[in-house]
Amino acid sequence: MPSGLMALLDDVAGIAKMAAASVDDVGAAAGKAATKATGVVIDDAAVTPKYVTGLSPSRELPIIWKIAKGSLRNKLLLILPVALLLTSFAPWAITPILMLGGAYLCFEGAEKVMEVFGGGHGHDDTPVTDDPAHLEKSTVAGAVRTDLILSAEIMAIALADVAHQHLATQAGVLIVVGLGMTVVVYGAVALIVKMDDIGLHMVEKPSRLSQSIGRGLVKGMTVVMSSLSVIGTAAMLWVGxxxxxxxxxxxxxxxxxxxxxxxxxxxxxxxxxxxxxAGWLTTAVISAILGLIVGAVIALVMHQIARLKPGKAAH
Structure with missing residues (x-):
C-alpha cells in the first residue's frame, strides 16, 4: 500500500512538472509571438484614439472599455476558434491568409498617404449624427470592425510562430497574446486620450512643478494626437x-x-x-516602401473598379 501511494505521488509530481513545463512553454512562446506582433500593436494603439476624439470627455473611458470588450470577443470568440481549426485542418492556409491581411494593411496605409496628396478614398469613419447614444454605438461598432482586422493580424502572427506546437500550447499562446495585447493596447489608448485631463488636473495643484508638468502635458497632447496618425500609417506600411x-x-x-x-x-x-x-531599420524601411507600392497598386485598382460601377462612370 505505501509503495502504491508513493507511486501515485510520483505520478502526480510528474504530471505537475509536465504542467509547469507546459505553462513555461506557453509563456515563452507567447512572449516571442507577442514581440513579432509589436508592429501591429503599435498600429492598433495609434489608430484607436481617433474614435473618441471630439466626444464627451466623460464618455471616453466607457467607450474605450466597450471597444476593448469587443476586441476581446474578436480575439477569443471569433479569431481563436478559426485559427485553431486552420492549424488543425488547413495549416497551408495560414500564410496566404496572413499575407491577405498584410495586403489590406498596405492598402489602408497607402490610402492614407494618397489622401495627404489629394487622392485616396477620402471617407471619414466618424459617423455623422446628433444623437449621442447613436453616435457612441456607431463609434464603438466602427472601432470594433477595425480592431477585427488588426486583431486577426496579431493572432495570425502569433499562430504562425507556434504552428509546430501542440494544439493545447497553440490555444494557450493565443489566449495569452489576445489578453495581453488587449490590455496593452487599450490601456495605452486610455492613457493617451485622458492625458490632457490629467494635465489639467495637475495645473490646478499648488505645486509649481505639478503645474509646469500639467501645462506640458496639455500642450504636448496636441503634438501626440497629430503624430499618432503618422505613426499609425507608417506602422501599417511597415507591418504590411x-x-x-x-x-x-x-x-x-x-x-x-x-x-x-x-x-x-x-x-x-x-x-x-x-x-x-541599423539592420532592423533597413528592413523596416524597405518593408514600408514595399507596402506603399503594393498598397498603392491595390488602391488604384479599387478606384478603377469603383468608377466602373453604375452611377460612378460620370466621375
Whole structure:
C-alpha cells in the first residue's frame, strides 16, 4: 500500500512538472509571438484614439472599455476558434491568409498617404449624427470592425510562430497574446486620450512643478494626437510590407526577401555597435516602401473598379 501511494505521488509530481513545463512553454512562446506582433500593436494603439476624439470627455473611458470588450470577443470568440481549426485542418492556409491581411494593411496605409496628396478614398469613419447614444454605438461598432482586422493580424502572427506546437500550447499562446495585447493596447489608448485631463488636473495643484508638468502635458497632447496618425500609417506600411516579405519567402520565393535580408545583414555588419538597430531599420524601411507600392497598386485598382460601377462612370 505505501509503495502504491508513493507511486501515485510520483505520478502526480510528474504530471505537475509536465504542467509547469507546459505553462513555461506557453509563456515563452507567447512572449516571442507577442514581440513579432509589436508592429501591429503599435498600429492598433495609434489608430484607436481617433474614435473618441471630439466626444464627451466623460464618455471616453466607457467607450474605450466597450471597444476593448469587443476586441476581446474578436480575439477569443471569433479569431481563436478559426485559427485553431486552420492549424488543425488547413495549416497551408495560414500564410496566404496572413499575407491577405498584410495586403489590406498596405492598402489602408497607402490610402492614407494618397489622401495627404489629394487622392485616396477620402471617407471619414466618424459617423455623422446628433444623437449621442447613436453616435457612441456607431463609434464603438466602427472601432470594433477595425480592431477585427488588426486583431486577426496579431493572432495570425502569433499562430504562425507556434504552428509546430501542440494544439493545447497553440490555444494557450493565443489566449495569452489576445489578453495581453488587449490590455496593452487599450490601456495605452486610455492613457493617451485622458492625458490632457490629467494635465489639467495637475495645473490646478499648488505645486509649481505639478503645474509646469500639467501645462506640458496639455500642450504636448496636441503634438501626440497629430503624430499618432503618422505613426499609425507608417506602422501599417511597415507591418504590411514585412508580412508580405516574410510570407513570400515562406511560400518559397527567394526574391525580394533574401536580398533585403542580405542588405540588412551588410548594414548591421558595417555599423558595429549600432549595427543591430541599423539592420532592423533597413528592413523596416524597405518593408514600408514595399507596402506603399503594393498598397498603392491595390488602391488604384479599387478606384478603377469603383468608377466602373453604375452611377460612378460620370466621375
Amino acid at each position: 510590407g514585412g508580412i508580405l516579405l516574410h510570407g513570400s519567402h515562406t511560400l518559397g520565393l527567394a526574391w525580394p526577401a533574401e536580398p533585403v535580408e542580405h542588405l540588412a545583414h551588410a548594414v548591421a555588419g558595417a555599423l558595429g555597435p549600432v549595427g543591430g538597430v
